[in-house]
Amino acid sequence: MNSLTRHPYTIIKEHRKSLAIHISPNKEMLVKAPLLATEYDINDFLNRKSYWIAKQINFFSQFKNKKINPYESGSEFFYLGKQYLVIINKSLNTEYVKKDNYKLNIFSAKPKNKHHTYEVLHTWLYSKMEIEFTLSLKRCLKKFNNIPQPDIKIRKLSRRWGSYMHTHTVILNPLLIHAQKKCIDYVIMHELCHYFYKTHSTEFYSLLGSKIPNWKNLKKELELFYFNFEE
Numbered sequence: 001m002n003s004l005t006r007h008p009y010t011i012i013k014e015h016r017k018s019l020a021i022h023i024s025p026n027k028e029m030l031v032k033a034p035l036l037a038t039e040y041d042i043n044d045f046l047n048r049k050s051y052w053i054a055k056q057i058n059f060f061s062q063f064k065n066k067k068i069n070p071y072e073s074g075s076e077f078f079y080l081g082k083q084y085l086v087i088i089n090k091s092l093n094t095e096y097v098k099k100d101n102y103k104l105n106i107f108s109a110k111p112k113n114k115h116h117t118y119e120v121l122h123t124w125l126y127s128k129m130e131i132e133f134t135l136s137l138k139r140c141l142k143k144f145n146n147i148p149q150p151d152i153k154i155r156k157l158s159r160r161w162g163s164y165m166h167t168h169t170v171i172l173n174p175l176l177i178h179a180q181k182k183c184i185d186y187v188i189m190h191e192l193c194h195y196f197y198k199t200h201s202t203e204f205y206s207l208l209g210s211k212i213p214n215w216k217n218l219k220k221e222l223e224l225f226y227f228n229f230e231e
Contacts, residue, residue, distance in 0.1 A: 007057060011042065012217050019045040023056045030221065072114070077104050079125075080132065081180030088117060097124035129154055129177045136184045137170070140192055143211045147195050161222060162187040164194035179222060186218035 009021075009029035019037065022030045033042055046053070073088045084104035091107035097120065098105045110116040133152055141149060151169040163171040170191045176184050189212050197204035208215055 007053065009046075010220070012220060013037065014214060014217055021046075021049060021053065023053065027057055029053070078178040079104065079128075080177065081183070095120045097121060125177055126154065126174070129172075129174060132177060132181070132184065133172055133188070136181065136188050140185055140188045140211075143189070144192065147192060150192070150195075162191045164191040168195070183218050183222050186212055186215055186222070190215070 007027070007029055009031050011031045011033055013033050013035050016032060016034050018034070019042065020032045022032070024030075031042060031046070073086060075086045077084045077086050079099070082102075084099065084102055087103050087105045088111045089105055089107045090111050091109055094107070095109055096107050098107070106117060106121055108117050108120045133154070137149070137152060141147060148168065151167075153169055153171050154174050155171050157163065157171065157173045161173050161176055165171060170188060172187065176187060190208060193204055193208045193211070196207060212218070
Protein backbone atom coordinates (compact mmCIF):
# COMPACT_ATOMS: atom_id res chain seq x y z
CA MET A 1 0.00 0.00 0.00
CA ASN A 2 1.40 3.35 -1.01
CA SER A 3 1.94 5.82 1.86
CA LEU A 4 0.37 8.76 0.05
CA THR A 5 -2.61 7.09 -1.56
CA ARG A 6 -3.34 5.15 1.66
CA HIS A 7 -5.33 2.75 -0.45
CA PRO A 8 -4.55 -0.88 -1.37
CA TYR A 9 -3.98 -1.69 -5.00
CA THR A 10 -3.32 -4.64 -7.27
CA ILE A 11 -0.48 -4.54 -9.80
CA ILE A 12 -0.65 -6.20 -13.20
CA LYS A 13 2.53 -6.17 -15.28
CA GLU A 14 2.09 -6.48 -19.02
CA HIS A 15 3.56 -5.47 -22.37
CA ARG A 16 2.91 -1.72 -22.28
CA LYS A 17 5.00 1.47 -22.38
CA SER A 18 3.46 3.48 -19.57
CA LEU A 19 1.83 3.13 -16.16
CA ALA A 20 -1.92 3.47 -15.72
CA ILE A 21 -4.43 3.46 -12.86
CA HIS A 22 -7.99 2.19 -12.93
CA ILE A 23 -10.28 2.79 -9.95
CA SER A 24 -13.66 1.09 -9.89
CA PRO A 25 -16.79 2.42 -8.18
CA ASN A 26 -16.30 -0.15 -5.39
CA LYS A 27 -12.96 1.63 -4.83
CA GLU A 28 -10.74 -1.22 -5.95
CA MET A 29 -7.57 0.14 -7.55
CA LEU A 30 -5.71 -1.61 -10.36
CA VAL A 31 -2.26 -0.44 -11.44
CA LYS A 32 -1.05 -1.54 -14.87
CA ALA A 33 2.70 -1.40 -15.30
CA PRO A 34 5.32 -2.25 -17.93
CA LEU A 35 7.10 -5.56 -17.40
CA LEU A 36 10.35 -3.83 -16.40
CA ALA A 37 8.77 -1.26 -14.06
CA THR A 38 10.38 -1.22 -10.62
CA GLU A 39 8.72 -0.72 -7.26
CA TYR A 40 10.25 2.76 -7.21
CA ASP A 41 8.72 3.56 -10.62
CA ILE A 42 5.28 2.48 -9.44
CA ASN A 43 5.45 4.32 -6.11
CA ASP A 44 6.70 7.48 -7.79
CA PHE A 45 3.84 7.30 -10.30
CA LEU A 46 1.27 6.81 -7.53
CA ASN A 47 2.72 9.73 -5.55
CA ARG A 48 2.38 12.00 -8.57
CA LYS A 49 -1.21 10.84 -9.08
CA SER A 50 -2.17 10.93 -5.40
CA TYR A 51 -4.49 13.95 -5.78
CA TRP A 52 -6.39 12.30 -8.64
CA ILE A 53 -6.58 9.01 -6.73
CA ALA A 54 -7.98 10.74 -3.64
CA LYS A 55 -10.51 12.61 -5.77
CA GLN A 56 -11.74 9.37 -7.35
CA ILE A 57 -11.92 7.54 -4.03
CA ASN A 58 -13.86 10.41 -2.44
CA PHE A 59 -16.30 10.48 -5.34
CA PHE A 60 -17.10 6.79 -5.05
CA SER A 61 -17.18 6.94 -1.22
CA GLN A 62 -20.28 9.13 -1.30
CA PHE A 63 -22.25 6.18 -2.60
CA LYS A 64 -21.13 3.86 0.22
CA ASN A 65 -22.76 0.49 -0.49
CA LYS A 66 -25.26 1.85 -2.98
CA LYS A 67 -24.98 1.05 -6.64
CA ILE A 68 -24.16 3.98 -8.85
CA ASN A 69 -27.19 4.84 -10.91
CA PRO A 70 -26.14 5.31 -14.54
CA TYR A 71 -29.50 6.89 -15.31
CA GLU A 72 -28.74 10.18 -13.56
CA SER A 73 -26.58 13.02 -14.83
CA GLY A 74 -23.23 13.16 -13.09
CA SER A 75 -22.86 9.44 -12.52
CA GLU A 76 -20.06 7.30 -13.95
CA PHE A 77 -20.44 4.69 -16.65
CA PHE A 78 -18.02 2.23 -18.25
CA TYR A 79 -18.11 1.33 -21.93
CA LEU A 80 -15.44 -0.93 -23.45
CA GLY A 81 -13.21 -0.30 -20.46
CA LYS A 82 -13.36 3.48 -20.67
CA GLN A 83 -14.97 5.56 -17.95
CA TYR A 84 -17.56 8.15 -18.97
CA LEU A 85 -19.50 10.86 -17.19
CA VAL A 86 -23.22 10.47 -17.84
CA ILE A 87 -25.08 13.54 -19.09
CA ILE A 88 -28.83 13.18 -19.63
CA ASN A 89 -30.32 15.64 -22.11
CA LYS A 90 -33.86 16.55 -23.10
CA SER A 91 -34.65 15.47 -26.65
CA LEU A 92 -37.68 16.77 -28.50
CA ASN A 93 -37.08 14.54 -31.51
CA THR A 94 -34.99 11.38 -31.86
CA GLU A 95 -33.77 9.57 -28.75
CA TYR A 96 -30.17 8.40 -28.94
CA VAL A 97 -26.85 8.05 -27.12
CA LYS A 98 -23.64 9.80 -28.15
CA LYS A 99 -20.10 9.39 -26.82
CA ASP A 100 -18.14 12.63 -26.61
CA ASN A 101 -14.60 12.21 -25.28
CA TYR A 102 -15.23 11.24 -21.65
CA LYS A 103 -18.94 12.04 -21.68
CA LEU A 104 -21.83 9.73 -22.45
CA ASN A 105 -24.72 11.90 -23.60
CA ILE A 106 -28.15 10.29 -23.36
CA PHE A 107 -30.85 12.15 -25.27
CA SER A 108 -34.21 11.18 -23.82
CA ALA A 109 -37.75 12.45 -24.35
CA LYS A 110 -38.32 11.87 -20.63
CA PRO A 111 -35.00 12.75 -18.97
CA LYS A 112 -36.43 12.65 -15.43
CA ASN A 113 -37.95 9.21 -15.93
CA LYS A 114 -35.22 6.72 -14.91
CA HIS A 115 -37.04 3.73 -16.39
CA HIS A 116 -37.38 5.48 -19.74
CA THR A 117 -33.73 6.54 -19.66
CA TYR A 118 -32.84 2.92 -18.91
CA GLU A 119 -34.65 1.83 -22.07
CA VAL A 120 -32.88 4.44 -24.21
CA LEU A 121 -29.44 3.52 -22.89
CA HIS A 122 -29.94 -0.24 -23.08
CA THR A 123 -31.33 -0.13 -26.60
CA TRP A 124 -28.11 1.59 -27.61
CA LEU A 125 -25.96 -0.78 -25.53
CA TYR A 126 -27.46 -3.93 -27.02
CA SER A 127 -26.89 -2.64 -30.54
CA LYS A 128 -23.25 -2.08 -29.59
CA MET A 129 -23.00 -5.54 -28.02
CA GLU A 130 -24.05 -7.19 -31.27
CA ILE A 131 -21.34 -5.29 -33.14
CA GLU A 132 -18.49 -5.58 -30.62
CA PHE A 133 -19.10 -9.22 -29.68
CA THR A 134 -19.25 -10.22 -33.35
CA LEU A 135 -15.99 -8.39 -34.09
CA SER A 136 -14.38 -10.05 -31.09
CA LEU A 137 -15.52 -13.48 -32.27
CA LYS A 138 -13.96 -12.84 -35.69
CA ARG A 139 -10.66 -11.86 -34.07
CA CYS A 140 -10.66 -15.00 -31.96
CA LEU A 141 -11.63 -17.36 -34.76
CA LYS A 142 -8.56 -16.25 -36.73
CA LYS A 143 -6.43 -18.05 -34.14
CA PHE A 144 -8.11 -21.36 -34.99
CA ASN A 145 -8.32 -23.12 -38.33
CA ASN A 146 -10.72 -25.90 -37.46
CA ILE A 147 -13.69 -24.34 -35.65
CA PRO A 148 -16.95 -23.56 -37.47
CA GLN A 149 -18.34 -20.16 -36.57
CA PRO A 150 -20.61 -20.51 -33.54
CA ASP A 151 -23.78 -18.60 -32.83
CA ILE A 152 -23.58 -15.83 -30.25
CA LYS A 153 -26.36 -15.14 -27.80
CA ILE A 154 -26.49 -12.39 -25.20
CA ARG A 155 -28.01 -13.48 -21.94
CA LYS A 156 -27.76 -12.41 -18.30
CA LEU A 157 -25.59 -14.86 -16.37
CA SER A 158 -25.56 -14.86 -12.60
CA ARG A 159 -21.95 -15.92 -11.98
CA ARG A 160 -20.25 -16.18 -15.36
CA TRP A 161 -18.95 -13.94 -18.10
CA GLY A 162 -19.64 -16.56 -20.74
CA SER A 163 -20.74 -20.12 -21.40
CA TYR A 164 -20.33 -22.66 -24.19
CA MET A 165 -23.36 -24.74 -25.19
CA HIS A 166 -23.27 -28.15 -26.87
CA THR A 167 -25.25 -26.62 -29.76
CA HIS A 168 -22.03 -24.73 -30.62
CA THR A 169 -23.39 -21.53 -29.20
CA VAL A 170 -21.41 -19.02 -27.15
CA ILE A 171 -23.47 -17.27 -24.46
CA LEU A 172 -22.10 -13.89 -23.38
CA ASN A 173 -22.98 -11.82 -20.34
CA PRO A 174 -24.20 -8.36 -21.45
CA LEU A 175 -22.03 -6.80 -18.74
CA LEU A 176 -19.01 -7.62 -20.90
CA ILE A 177 -19.76 -4.52 -22.98
CA HIS A 178 -18.39 -2.50 -20.06
CA ALA A 179 -15.01 -4.31 -20.15
CA GLN A 180 -12.03 -3.71 -22.42
CA LYS A 181 -11.99 -5.37 -25.83
CA LYS A 182 -9.06 -7.58 -24.85
CA CYS A 183 -11.11 -8.90 -21.92
CA ILE A 184 -14.03 -9.65 -24.24
CA ASP A 185 -11.60 -11.50 -26.50
CA TYR A 186 -10.36 -13.51 -23.52
CA VAL A 187 -13.88 -14.62 -22.57
CA ILE A 188 -14.75 -15.64 -26.14
CA MET A 189 -11.41 -17.42 -26.57
CA HIS A 190 -12.06 -19.28 -23.32
CA GLU A 191 -15.44 -20.46 -24.58
CA LEU A 192 -14.07 -21.46 -28.00
CA CYS A 193 -11.54 -23.71 -26.28
CA HIS A 194 -14.49 -25.62 -24.85
CA TYR A 195 -15.21 -26.75 -28.40
CA PHE A 196 -12.27 -29.13 -27.92
CA TYR A 197 -12.34 -29.71 -24.15
CA LYS A 198 -15.59 -29.64 -22.19
CA THR A 199 -13.95 -29.36 -18.76
CA HIS A 200 -11.21 -27.13 -17.39
CA SER A 201 -8.58 -29.80 -17.80
CA THR A 202 -4.82 -29.41 -18.13
CA GLU A 203 -5.26 -29.78 -21.88
CA PHE A 204 -7.88 -27.04 -21.90
CA TYR A 205 -5.59 -24.52 -20.19
CA SER A 206 -2.68 -25.55 -22.38
CA LEU A 207 -4.76 -24.73 -25.45
CA LEU A 208 -5.99 -21.46 -23.95
CA GLY A 209 -2.43 -20.46 -23.08
CA SER A 210 -1.28 -21.15 -26.62
CA LYS A 211 -3.97 -18.87 -28.02
CA ILE A 212 -3.83 -16.07 -25.46
CA PRO A 213 -0.64 -16.24 -23.33
CA ASN A 214 -1.62 -13.44 -20.92
CA TRP A 215 -5.03 -14.92 -20.10
CA LYS A 216 -4.29 -14.97 -16.36
CA ASN A 217 -3.82 -11.19 -16.28
CA LEU A 218 -7.01 -10.67 -18.27
CA LYS A 219 -8.88 -13.01 -15.94
CA LYS A 220 -7.60 -11.02 -12.96
CA GLU A 221 -8.78 -7.77 -14.56
CA LEU A 222 -12.26 -9.19 -14.99
CA GLU A 223 -12.29 -10.46 -11.40
CA LEU A 224 -11.46 -6.93 -10.24
CA PHE A 225 -14.05 -5.46 -12.56
CA TYR A 226 -16.51 -3.39 -10.57
CA PHE A 227 -19.78 -4.74 -11.94
CA ASN A 228 -21.24 -7.29 -9.57
CA PHE A 229 -23.53 -9.99 -10.88
CA GLU A 230 -26.61 -8.85 -8.98
CA GLU A 231 -27.50 -6.12 -11.45
